Amino acid sequence: MSAPENPDWMIETVKGVPEDDVMRRVRALAADAEDSDGNPPLSEQTLVELGTGDDPDAVLGAYAYLSEGEGRESGELVGVGVAVQPRSAGGTGTLELVVHPDYRNDGIGTALLGVLGAQTDLQRLNAWSHGNHDAAARLAERHGFAPVRELWRMRLVHTGEVPASALPEGVSIRAFVPGVDEDAWLAANAEAFAGHAEQGAMTRADLDARMREDWFDPTGFLLAVDARDRILGFHWTKVHPAVASRTTGEHHALGEVYVVGVVPEARGTGLGRALTLAGIAHLRSLGLEAVMLYVDADNTAAVRLYRELGFTRWDVDVMYAAGAAAG
Known part of the structure; x- marks a missing residue:
């Protein structure tokens, strides 16, 4: 399924595993975003879900491609949104978005979220912001998502x-x-x-x-x-x-x-x-010489152990939930 969203780009949605070439370009886009932001924009589990298709109906991908225009070729992948449905009736799924650093602030992230929201229940999805960048926080707030969980990245440099x-x-x-x-x-x-x-x-x-x-x-x-x-x-x-x-x-x-x-x-x-x-x-x-880890901020026993071993907080990922009360 595809839908034009802007004269400069269009969005295509695919259930389950995308074609190999698309998956390759998703990984390349994620690498470019990580290079720019310092954080991987898509979690490892999301990439696993997207690439394996263990349950094709559980994964919906939205892919933003450039349209043909002056100074550019059509077909470049510039944005990706992935919605992974809950595995159980009462559970929650995952929502993650990434836009190429060269094409941000043009409405692509908002459009990806809108397309996914039209085809899935966002109320049952938790959205991750890796590094909790300001743009992601603003997008979450505009769509009624509030922070519910912090995942710390801690680092040890020890010789x-x-x-x-x-x-x-x-x-x-x-x-x-x-x-x-x-x-x-x-x-x-x-x-x-x-x-x-x-x-x-x-x-x-x-x-x-x-x-x-x-x-x-x-x-x-x-x-x-x-x-x-x-x-x-x-x-x-x-x-x-x-x-x-x-x-x-x-x-x-x-x-x-x-x-x-x-x-x-x-x-x-x-x-x-x-x-x-x-x-x-x-x-x-x-x-x-350097070692890192992820730990939930509220896992006080683990945080205490890691601090005793010399780890310090390095960065933070934030999970947002739709309809959650802020604060």
């Missing part, structure tokens, strides 16, 4: 020794084994994040999609297991390669505390701290 932390008795750490550990890890992840709408709902398709990414390295996917090899906790690490940005210069490779989880029965034993330090030590062994 000294990583402190040791003893594992609980009878627990050891080993690497994830592809083809063996998937189902057991998914079960442990669901237990560890039973109250977390995104991480706790991870499916086999979600896991497989991440394992196909270039960054996936099972040696950095650490599992804490008991004597029977039951997974009690895990620390999945990630490495972001070095990049050269036209706006912010050269950036060294960066490690990430991608996800740390402990099943309920092993909480209060110090396992979370031990796993966090083991993952940081693994990243340091790769020559990475």
Whole structure:
């Protein structure tokens, strides 16, 4: 389905997985926006949902293309909006938008939101603003969205020794084994994040999609297991390669505390701290001096632990919900 929105551009909507060329251009657009803004505009899960099509009816993409005109060729992708429907009857979905830095302040973001709103129920979607830029905050306010959640990005720059932390008795750490550990890890992840709408709902398709990414390295996917090899906790690490940005210069490779989880029965034993330090030590062994992570601002126990380890707040992503009371 397509609809002209402006003499300079038009919007096309597609349910499910777009064509490979479109997906390639979505990633390129997201990379240009990240280079300009310093934040990835589309979350990893949104890109997974858009690229895998586990449930084609659950994903609606709106794509803004340039129309032919003086000094430009038609067909350049300049804006993307993605609405991911809730996975359960009472749940909430996700809404994310990105407009190319060279084509902002021309109404494209508003038009993308309008097209998606005409075809889906925005009241059931939560919108992310990565970096919470002023333009996104203004767009959210104009359409009745108010902030409901803060996700902090924290960073550690550390060249000294990583402190040791003893594992609980009878627990050891080993690497994830592809083809063996998937189902057991998914079960442990669901237990560890039973109250977390995104991480706790991870499916086999979600896991497989991440394992196909270039960054996936099972040696950095650490599992804490008991004597029977039951997974009690895990620390999945990630490495972001070095990049050269036209706006912010050269950036060294960066490690990430991608996800740390402990099943309920092993909480209060110090396992979370031990796993966090083991993952940081693994990243340091790769020559990475800087490590980042995401954490909910209201997760006081995790924030306290990370601050004790030397992490400081670096940036913030904000979730907006339609109809939520401000403040």
